[in-house]
Amino acid sequence: MATPKPRVKVPKKASAGEIITIKTLISHDMESGQRKDKDGNLVPRQIINKFTCEFNGTKVFECDLDPAVAANPYFEFNAKVPESGTFKFTWVDDDGSTYTDEQTITVN
Numbered sequence: 001m002a003t004p005k006p007r008v009k010v011p012k013k014a015s016a017g018e019i020i021t022i023k024t025l026i027s028h029d030m031e032s033g034q035r036k037d038k039d040g041n042l043v044p045r046q047i048i049n050k051f052t053c054e055f056n057g058t059k060v061f062e063c064d065l066d067p068a069v070a071a072n073p074y075f076e077f078n079a080k081v082p083e084s085g086t087f088k089f090t091w092v093d094d095d096g097s098t099y100t101d102e103q104t105i106t107v108n
Contacts, residue, residue, distance in 0.1 A: 002027070003099075004026050004027055004028040004048070004091065004093070004099050005026070005027045005099075006024065006025070006026045006089060006091060006099050006100070006101045007024065007025045007026070007027075007101075008022070008023070008024045008087075008089055008101045008103050009022070009023040009024075010022050010087055010103040010105055011105060012104075012105065012106065013105065013106045013107075013108065014081045014105055014106075014107055014108070015107065015108055016081070016082060016083065016107050016108070017080060017081075017082060018080070018081055018107075019078050019079070019080050019081075020078065020079055020080075020081055020105070021076060021077075021078055022053065022061075022075075022076070022077055022078070022079055022087065023074070023075070023076045024051075024053075024074070024075045024076075024089055024101075025072060025073070025074045025075075026048060026072065026073055026091050026099060027072055028047075028048050028071065028072060028073065028091075028093075029046070029071050030046075030047045030048065030067070030069055030070060030071045030072070030073065031043050031044065031045055031046045031047065032045060032047070032067035032068070033045025033046075033067060034067070045067060045094060046093065046094050046095065047065060047066075047067055047069065047093070047094055048065055048069075048073055048091045048092065048093055049064060049065050049066075049092055049093070049094055050062070050063070050064055050065065050090075050091070050092040051063050051065065051073070051075060051089075051090070051091050051092075052089070052090045053077075053079070053087060053088070053089050053090075054087070054088045054090075055079060055081070055085055055086070055087050055088075056083070056085040056086060060079045060087075061075075061077050061079065063075070081105055081107055082107070083107050084104070084105060084106045084107045085104070085105065085107075086102050086103070086104050086105075087102065087103045087104075087105065088100065088101075088102050089101045089102070089103075
């Protein structure tokens with residue numbers, strides 16, 4: 001499997017207190033551990049099992065994922081931005097690998 005690549009869309013600017021929409025997608029096979037390869041052997045489970053989003057160090061969104069989630073998990077959620085700052089996104093894989101991305105936003 002190739003190294004998962006996160007993609008994140010956060011507005012560059014917002015007004016103080018504005019509720020913005022954030023969209024994230026990570027390229028990942030999300031192997032459930034129940035599929036068999038061409039030789040009949042089970043393909044080992046490997047999924048993104050946790051996703052978090054922080055704004056200036058404060059958690060604003062978090063979820064746990066299960067094997068039933070489709071490949072390339074996509075999340076869309078809203079966040080209120082009181083000030084300029086940085087969103088940090090973290091995806092955690094079954095094998096302990098973490099994938100991160102950061103996006104800044106300027107509040108007028």
